[in-house]
Amino acid sequence: MSRILEQWINGKGLPDTLVIDGHIHIGSWRHAATFNNSDEAAVESIRFMDANGIDAICALGGGYLWGLNDYHSGNDFLLDVWKKIPGRMIPFLNVNPNDTRENVLNELKRMYNSGVRCIKLINFYQENYPGDGPNLMALYEFASENRMLIINHYWSEKVITDIAVRFPDIDFIFAHYSGGYQDRVMKTFSNVYANIWVYGEMGWLDRGIKNVGAGKFLLGSDGFLNSLSVGIGPVVFAPVSDDEKRQILGLTMARLLDKAGALPEIIKAQLKK
Numbered sequence: 001m002s003r004i005l006e007q008w009i010n011g012k013g014l015p016d017t018l019v020i021d022g023h024i025h026i027g028s029w030r031h032a033a034t035f036n037n038s039d040e041a042a043v044e045s046i047r048f049m050d051a052n053g054i055d056a057i058c059a060l061g062g063g064y065l066w067g068l069n070d071y072h073s074g075n076d077f078l079l080d081v082w083k084k085i086p087g088r089m090i091p092f093l094n095v096n097p098n099d100t101r102e103n104v105l106n107e108l109k110r111m112y113n114s115g116v117r118c119i120k121l122i123n124f125y126q127e128n129y130p131g132d133g134p135n136l137m138a139l140y141e142f143a144s145e146n147r148m149l150i151i152n153h154y155w156s157e158k159v160i161t162d163i164a165v166r167f168p169d170i171d172f173i174f175a176h177y178s179g180g181y182q183d184r185v186m187k188t189f190s191n192v193y194a195n196i197w198v199y200g201e202m203g204w205l206d207r208g209i210k211n212v213g214a215g216k217f218l219l220g221s222d223g224f225l226n227s228l229s230v231g232i233g234p235v236v237f238a239p240v241s242d243d244e245k246r247q248i249l250g251l252t253m254a255r256l257l258d259k260a261g262a263l264p265e266i267i268k269a270q271l272k273k
């Protein structure tokens with residue numbers, strides 16, 4: 001039996017494995033107010049991580065990124081939590097591309113100057129702003145110049161293909177794996193990856209790994225809207241080697257974060273041991 005699986009089903013967690021949950025929401029949400037304030041978010045995030053054997057989380061904005069809400073408030077909330085738990089959380093800023101180009105770029109610069117090196121897009125839920133619209137193209141330009149990492153809820157095949165070619169210095173991550181065209185894109189482009197969070201039929205992750213390789217997949221639970229274990233489960237039970245499971249659980253995400261200058265020092269030290 002896989003050592004990782006054996007440890008997990010026996011309630012020992014994942015003691016010998018780096019685990020980074022690459023898809024976490026912090027802050028209020030339309031259908032779940034996850035935390036009341038940044039102090040509570042910091043304390044409870046650590047508690048949830050420790051209970052599930054997770055070393056760090058990639059935290060995305062809460063409900064502030066929906067519709068025409070004030071994304072600046074969501075980014076401020078992320079910064080507040082990050083200051084409290086810098087070794088356990090990696091913030092992913094958000095913008096609303098329906099705002100003016102000047103405001104979008106100003107927010108990118110503000111957050112970059114605050115130390116944030118990663119971006120979460122959810123333009124699909126922001127009046128369905130096109131993934132290759134002018135303000136997002138300006139965002140990609142900024143991200144490319146500063147080697148930032150980008151995750152998006154949804155890109156069409158045409159859009160992700162076009163931007164993956166135009167911006168080879170950016171690593172792009174699908175927030176939700178669905179197979180199909182995503183497999184084709186990930187096979188074609190070295191800078192496109194997929195977060196595994198999805199409700200899928202039996203064997204969905206196993207087939208994805210067979211199609212494109214374990215190195216293209218990243219752990220994600222869509223917590224704290226969900227239990228963190230729903231992201232871990234499909235990985236630890238996958239019929240692949242423990243080395244492949246370690247890639248998905250944290251090693252690939254650590255590499256992408258390190259490339260962007262966003263990997264916490266405590267994890268860098270852990271990897272050097």
